[in-house]
Structures are given as structure tokens and as C-alpha cells.
Amino acid sequence: MVRIHPTALVDSAAELADEVDIGPYCVVGPQVRIDSGTRLVSHVSVQGRTRIGRDNLIHSFCSIGAIPQDKKYAGEPTELHIGARNTIRECCTFNVGTAQDVGITRVGDDNWIMAYVHVAHDCQVGNHVVFANSTQLAGHVHVGDWTVLGGFTGVHQFVHIGAHVMAGIAAVLTQDVPPFVLLGGTPAVPHGINAEGLRRRGFSAERIAGLRRAYRLLYRQGLSLEQARARLAEQRVAQQGEAAADLGQLLDFLAASNRGIVRP
Numbered sequence: 001m002v003r004i005h006p007t008a009l010v011d012s013a014a015e016l017a018d019e020v021d022i023g024p025y026c027v028v029g030p031q032v033r034i035d036s037g038t039r040l041v042s043h044v045s046v047q048g049r050t051r052i053g054r055d056n057l058i059h060s061f062c063s064i065g066a067i068p069q070d071k072k073y074a075g076e077p078t079e080l081h082i083g084a085r086n087t088i089r090e091c092c093t094f095n096v097g098t099a100q101d102v103g104i105t106r107v108g109d110d111n112w113i114m115a116y117v118h119v120a121h122d123c124q125v126g127n128h129v130v131f132a133n134s135t136q137l138a139g140h141v142h143v144g145d146w147t148v149l150g151g152f153t154g155v156h157q158f159v160h161i162g163a164h165v166m167a168g169i170a171a172v173l174t175q176d177v178p179p180f181v182l183l184g185g186t187p188a189v190p191h192g193i194n195a196e197g198l199r200r201r202g203f204s205a206e207r208i209a210g211l212r213r214a215y216r217l218l219y220r221q222g223l224s225l226e227q228a229r230a231r232l233a234e235q236r237v238a239q240q241g242e243a244a245a246d247l248g249q250l251l252d253f254l255a256a257s258n259r260g261i262v263r264p
């Protein structure tokens with residue numbers, strides 16, 4: 001059964017599945033679809049072509065699905081898609097996409113998004129990420145699975161962040177961040193691999209040691225990016241199983257990077 005507080009304003013055209021809970025003073029627009037088990041705590045605005053999956057918890061004063069903060073936007077039918085089981089804390093802002101990109105802003109599953117976070121137009125956010133308070137993503141940013149961004153982190157438009165990255169408090173990311181890297185500063189620079197995060201996710205000592213070797217090749221041996229990629233490719237051939245997959249993930253990211261990667 002759908003539960004709608006008497007003070008909430010829900011358009012009759014909105015699609016609400018069973019067990020959706022719309023709290024006091026929320027506003028839900030006509031093109032919104034919300035799946036079962038999702039709860040809007042209070043004072044949440046959900047507008048635009050927004051799709052919200054199952055079992056999300058969205059706290060007070062969030063703006064979900066508003067038009068992009070982009071002067072080029074001219075009312076195109078762009079969208080915001082949010083997955084399942086996300087916790088979105090107070091005063092967050094997620095915008096729909098733009099016609100200059102894929103037209104859809106995406107947030108995946110099982111993410112922990114703290115207060116005052118901004119996810120701009122056309123961002124693509126993976127699964128199991130943590131965005132601490134006041135993390136700010138500019139337009140077109142991609143964030144890989146299991147990434148942790150510390151409080152007040154700012155990410156420049158079009159930056160890609162690989163999986164398992166951890167950024168320290170108030171980091172400013174202006175270039176792409178390869179998977180598994182630990183970084184911080186303004187502008188952010190790498191400080192090794194995210195070993196503690198990897199251990200918590202079940203990476204073996206052997207896998208972590210392999211990633212440390214890869215990091216040294218990439219950052220500590222004075223090699224050009226192309227030279228480092230060639231050496232990493234050689235290492236990948238010599239590896240098997242998960243270790244080879246880790247190097248493959250790193251190599252694929254480096255091959256696709258357009259902005260250049262963060263450097264010490």
C-alpha cells in the first residue's frame with residue numbers, strides 16, 4: 001500500500017509502486033516513477049523524468065530530478081535514474097542529464113550519500129560508493145564502484161574516477177583517477193593504493209601486493225604513461241585469475257582516459 005502524508009503534493013500521473021512512503025510536505029511531479037519500498041522522509045522534491053528504484057531512503061530537503069545547472073539546457077526530455085537501496089541524506093541535489101551527453105544522469109545501487117552532495121547533469125555513479133558531506137560532482141563525471149570521496153571533495157567536469165578509489169577530505173580532482181588509488185590535496189595527487197579499503201573488501205595480500213607493484217610502475221619509476229602501460233601489459237600476461245583481472249581493469253581505464261591522469 002502506498003502511504004502519502006496529507007501535506008504532500010503528488011501529481012496524479014506519478015507512478016508509485018506498493019510500499020512507497022511519501023512523507024510530509026514532499027512534492028512529486030507527473031513524470032516520476034518510484035519503485036516499491038522507497039521512502040521520502042519529508043520536504044523532498046522529485047521532479048522531471050526521474051526513475052527511483054526499490055528500497056531507497058531519501059532524507060529531508062533533497063532536490064531530485066531538477067533541470068541541469070547548464071545554460072545550454074533548453075528543455076530537452078532528459079532523465080535521472082537512481083538504482084536500489086541507496087541512502088541519500090539531507091539537502092542533496094541530483095539533476096537530470098543534457099542533450100550534449102547520453103541524456104541520463106545515473107546513480108547505481110547500495111550507495112551512501114551524505115548531506116549537501118551535488119550530482120550534476122550526466123554524471124554516472126556506480127555501486128557501493130560513499131560520498132561524504134558536501135562532495136560536489138560537476139557535469140559528466142564518472143565514478144566507479146566502491147569509491148569513497150571525503151567531505152568537501154570537488155570533482156571537475158568530465159573527470160573519470162576508477163573503482164576502489166579513496167580521496168581525502170577537501171580533495172580537488174581535475175584529472176582522471178585510476179582504479180585502486182589513494183589521493184588527496186588541492187589539486188589532488190596520488191599517495192599509493194587504497195590498501196585498507198581493498199582489504200576490507202576481501203582483496204588478498206597477493207592481489208594488494210600486485211597492485212602496489214603496478215602503482216610503482218605507473219608513478220615511481222620515471223616512465224612515461226605509454227611506457228608504464230606497456231610494462232603493465234607485460235605484467236598482466238604473467239598473471240592469472242583475479243590479479244590479471246585487476247591489471248586489466250587498470251589498463252582499460254588508462255586506455256580510455258581523455259583528460260590525463262593525476263600525477264604526484
